[in-house]
Amino acid sequence: MAQNIYDRAEFFENYARLPRSERGLLGAPEWPSLQRWLPDLQDLDVVDLGCGFGWFCRWARERGAASVLGVDLSENMLARARSLTTDGAITYRRADLERLTLPERRFGLAYSSLALHYIEALPELFGILRRALLPEARFVFSVEHPMYTAPAHPGWVLDAHQRESWGVNQYAVEGPRTTDWLAPGVIKQHRRLATYVNLLIASGFQIAALEEWSPSDEQLAAAPQLAPERERPTFLLVSARVA
Numbered sequence: 403m404a405q406n407i408y409d410r411a412e413f414f415e416n417y418a419r420l421p422r423s424e425r426g427l428l429g430a431p432e433w434p435s436l437q438r439w440l441p442d443l444q445d446l447d448v449v450d451l452g453c454g455f456g457w458f459c460r461w462a463r464e465r466g467a468a469s470v471l472g473v474d475l476s477e478n479m480l481a482r483a484r485s486l487t488t489d490g491a492i493t494y495r496r497a498d499l500e501r502l503t504l505p506e507r508r509f510g511l512a513y514s515s516l517a518l519h520y521i522e523a524l525p526e527l528f529g530i531l532r533r534a535l536l537p538e539a540r541f542v543f544s545v546e547h548p549m550y551t552a553p554a555h556p557g558w559v560l561d562a563h564q565r566e567s568w569g570v571n572q573y574a575v576e577g578p579r580t581t582d583w584l585a586p587g588v589i590k591q592h593r594r595l596a597t598y599v600n601l602l603i604a605s606g607f608q609i610a611a612l613e614e615w616s617p618s619d620e621q622l623a624a625a626p627q628l629a630p631e632r633e634r635p636t637f638l639l640v641s642a643r644v645a
């Protein structure tokens with residue numbers, strides 16, 4: 403059974419205060435990178451895995467998607483998504499991505515932002531998605547970067563010259579990590595970068611592009627607080643297509 407941390411009050415209150423929660427896609431610094439990989443959405447049926455507050459679902463409809471299915475485990479997240487949405491072509495469905503069912507050959511785009519690093523049964527989910535996508539469809543997603551998820555005790559360490567570095571250990575040991583991010587006891591799944599890529603290939607996807615996101619010069623100038631995100635890759639961004 404998946405951990406439903408977004409329905410824990412302390413976690414949800416802290417998550418709801420993040421810029422990406424309050425400002426939506428514009429508060430997510432990796433969004434410009436993901437956005438440039440998205441196809442023309444006109445008349446596509448779209449699925450958003452771990453849709454959260456539904457920011458991408460609404461954006462996809464503004465860009466002409468015929469329908470959007472937003473899937474999430476958290477009642478808190480879905481309640482906020484529904485309260486922000488007045489569009490009958492967006493359906494929010496409460497479901498666990500660990501055992502998702504989807505209709506076959508239905509969607510022209512699958513999208514997921516920062517949800518798949520919570521999922522243990524990722525090979526199964528990729529297989530279900532592959533079958534749910536139409537020929538030529540895209541699968542665009544982000545996860546926390548493996549350098550970020552690897553450490554047994556994530557955090558900054560001081561080197562011999564008192565410079566801060568992100569301490570990476572246990573990189574080759576894949577599996578759950580329990581971290582204190584926004585609340586104690588958050589469980590994420592660590593996978594190596596090669597594992598993500600090989601799982602996609604084995605599931606019948608071609609890799610179109612990868613990005614190990616860090617802020618651009620322009621983003622740093624506008625938001626100097628992003629500077630630590632240059633010291634380690636924060637997010638892994640993936641654009642794949644049905645092979």
Ligand SMILES: C[S@@+](CC[C@H](N)C(=O)[O-])C[C@H]1O[C@@H](n2cnc3c(N)ncnc32)[C@H](O)[C@@H]1O
Nearest residue numbers: 404408452453454474475476498499515517520
């Ligand atoms: C970091 S939030 C991202 C939300 C949204 N995609 C965004 O970028 O704003 C991760 C989301 O994944 C959802 N999630 C985590 N594990 C899940 C699971 N097993 N099944 C479905 N949703 C899950 C959480 O409830 C949460 O809404």
